[in-house]
Amino acid sequence: MTQKLLAKTEPDPSVVPTQNANVEGLYDEERAPKLTWKIYLRALFSDRVTLIAALFLIIMAVSALGAQFLAPFDPNQIDIMNRFMPPLSMTDAGQFHLLGTDQLGRDVLSRLMHGAQVSISIGFLGAICSGLLGITLGIIAGYKRGLFEDIVMRLVDGMQSLPSLLIALFVLFIIGGGYFNLVLVFTFLQWTVFCRMARSLTLNLRDSNFISAARVLGCTDARIMLRHILPNMVAPLMVLFTLEVAILILSEASLSFLGFGVQPPNASWGRMIASGRDHINTAWWLVTLPGLAIFLTALALNLLAGWCRAVSDPVHSSRWLTPKRKQNKQEG
Amino acid sequence: MNAMTEARTRVTGDRVDVSAAPIMSVEGLSVGFDTPHGPVQAVDNVSWSIRKGETLGIIGESGSGKSVGLETIMGLITSPPARISGQVLLDGQDILSMPQRQRRQLRGDRMAMIFQDALAALNPSLTIGTQISEVYRIRRGASRQAALDKAVELMDQVKIPSARSRLKAYPHEFSGGMCQRVMIAMALAMDPEILIADEPTTALDVTVQRQIMDLLQEVRRERGMSLILVTHDLGVVAECADRAVVMYSGRxxxxxxxxxxxxxxxxxxxxxxxxxxxxxDARLERxxxxxxxxPTLSHIPSGCAFxxxxxxxxxxxxxxxxxxxxxxxxxxxxxxxxxxxxxxxxxx
Structure with a gap:
């Protein structure tokens, strides 16, 4: 019985190659696919909506970063003689105000550019700080579980049941407004969002096979969290980060509108709306233009977030990076 | 010599010194869990040992406690939440009672493990090169370039063609057999004495199964490694193993x-x-x-489970x-x- 049974499993060298066929040239090195920046650029150009969003954000970034050099006027220069000039108007002195002037005769375009500097940088800085804090705590909580997780997550639950705008107003009322206090308050209020997301993603990942494999290879916990778990959450966290920037720009606008944010005479988009609201019947552009800036920046960030998510996923990116073939008209 | 030993000698190519002391022995290992249906005993009083250079097959159907036992040895299942008793002796030292830090030193270095679903056992967001070279970097503190060179060497050893150009590939670009080769390369990186293969070929088709099993036998022979082969495929064990343990519902x-x-x-x-x-040889026979x-583990029959x-x-x-x-x-x-x-x- 055993002899015949083993006859089946005995290798027959003539049928099965015992050595793995090591076929060189099966994988041509020269044809090895390379994902270069050109492919990403081509994908961006073929997606018109994202392209417009990206261009808008680039323009915003350039005008914010270079406001000191690019702005046509000093944003705080008061010119009472030429107040409430509508967009595209020329003063008697021959100064051209592309987007008009406000109630003190200051150039709206210059103020918008300086305001962009404040609004966008507060948005980014707030999102970075709250992201660092929240993601760190979230990964540790999700990976270690136990008492630490309980404490952190109950804290998150507690924080999220507080009215955040009210807390922000209260804290800013005590410690005073201003740039860094705003960032501090945003970090304090928004880390919970990152923490929740990072924890739930970690919970999904921590029991997967490749984490077991890493542990079997002798990786330390810190290494597993940093090198094996974190890279797998980059795509969803990047989307969250971009959305968070948009939310913080909106929050900054709200707080500055209420007078608790950036202090005058410094410009920020929220402050510009606040000071322009008294004149909404006579000078529409004082409220509309900064409002439009806030809205479009947030929209562009959201669009870009979706595109980044699609492209950064190594499994699905090829779908987005492959050039679309033109539709055959005869078929349609 | 009868046909069976002949057949095996041809495949394994060497004989194991049966008088040698075992390199690892498991003594009275029990692993239990608390579940909503009450406590279950996944592994019940299991004892076996393995010698240097030997291949030990562990046979059993799903839920027979094969994997749980080995995951306990590797430290993937730890005392809370599981209830573990018994001893796992490696060179006469009980590794279950070692502090975590010391146990981590053993993993990868003295014993390594490969898994059933190799694609799931590779990190989808890191390149193959990064993952294979990681062990050198954390254990030997090798520089990035030196570790990558070692990775290429390992990939050649497990017969991945054009290894260098594939360093930057991601796991999803590889086939199942290739992923398993990558897993084997990672496990071999630190030259372990014991390699645990948890159903290494179950997810692969038959021809690839054969190649992977040949590869495992080859590296075992070259390195004088001991191989613990978990499987439910009697054919695979018949061909490769020197000894076998048959498990049924945790015993x-x-x-x-x-x-x-x-x-x-x-x-x-x-x-x-x-x-x-x-x-x-037996045609037409049913x-x-x-x-x-x-049996489900929460309702094991009284007396003999079978x-x-x-x-x-x-x-x-x-x-x-x-x-x-x-x-x-x-x-x-x-x-x-x-x-x-x-x-x-x-x-x-």
Missing amino acids: MAETATMRDLFRTPSHPYTRALLQAMPRV LQAIPGTP RPRCTFAQPRCAEEKPELRMLAAEHSAACHFAEAIREETSHD
Whole structure:
């Protein structure tokens, strides 16, 4: 019985190659696919909506970063003689105000550019700080579980049941407004969002096979969290980060509108709306233009977030990076 | 020498020194969990040992406690939440009672493990090169470039063609067999003494299975490594293993050398397994299926767990749990009638 049974499993060298066929040239090195920046650029150009969003954000970034050099006027220069000039108007002195002037005769375009500097940088800085804090705590909580997780997550639950705008107003009322206090308050209020997301993603990942494999290879916990778990959450966290920037720009606008944010005479988009609201019947552009800036920046960030998510996923990116073939008209 | 030992010698190519002391021995290992249905005993009083250069097969169906036992040895299952008792001796030291830090030093360095689903066991967001070279970087503190060179060397050893150009590939660009090769390369990086292969070929098709098994045998032979092969495929064990442990619902049913196991199976379960295996010489014969299904771990029958499905069952089997008894050198079985069955099968 055993002899015949083993006859089946005995290798027959003539049928099965015992050595793995090591076929060189099966994988041509020269044809090895390379994902270069050109492919990403081509994908961006073929997606018109994202392209417009990206261009808008680039323009915003350039005008914010270079406001000191690019702005046509000093944003705080008061010119009472030429107040409430509508967009595209020329003063008697021959100064051209592309987007008009406000109630003190200051150039709206210059103020918008300086305001962009404040609004966008507060948005980014707030999102970075709250992201660092929240993601760190979230990964540790999700990976270690136990008492630490309980404490952190109950804290998150507690924080999220507080009215955040009210807390922000209260804290800013005590410690005073201003740039860094705003960032501090945003970090304090928004880390919970990152923490929740990072924890739930970690919970999904921590029991997967490749984490077991890493542990079997002798990786330390810190290494597993940093090198094996974190890279797998980059795509969803990047989307969250971009959305968070948009939310913080909106929050900054709200707080500055209420007078608790950036202090005058410094410009920020929220402050510009606040000071322009008294004149909404006579000078529409004082409220509309900064409002439009806030809205479009947030929209562009959201669009870009979706595109980044699609492209950064190594499994699905090829779908987005492959050039679309033109539709055959005869078929349609 | 009969056909079986001949066949195996040809495949493994060497003989194991049977008098040598075991490199690792598991003594009375039990692993239990608390579940909503009450406590379950996934592994119940299991003992086996493995010598240097030996291949030990662990056979059993799903839920028989094969993987749980090995994951406990590797430290993937830890004491809370699981209830672990018994000893795992590596060079005479109990690794279960070691502090975590010391145990981590053993993993990768002295024992490594490869998994069933290799694609899932590779990090989808890191390149192959990063993952293989990681071990060198964390253990030997090698520089990035030196570690990558070592990775290429390893990939050549596990016969991944054009290794260097594939360093930057991601796991999803690889086939199942290739992923398993990458896993093997990672496991071999630190030159472990014991390699645990948890159903390494189950997810692969037959020709690739063959290549992977040949590769495992080859690296085992070259490095004088011990291989623990977990499988439910009797063909794979018959071909590769020197000895085997048959598990049924968390307990050891039988352990023997491959020769004894196939010639004189002494546990009704082993016998039934062999009868359920297709044979090339017996045309048109119906395979003997084992009636019933394996018990769920929360409802293990009284006495012998195999009793409800056993053709030899007697009233005594329901009352008394059979202990593992030595029948011959290196041959033990847990059945009240092991001697009688052994006697019967040896006359076949």
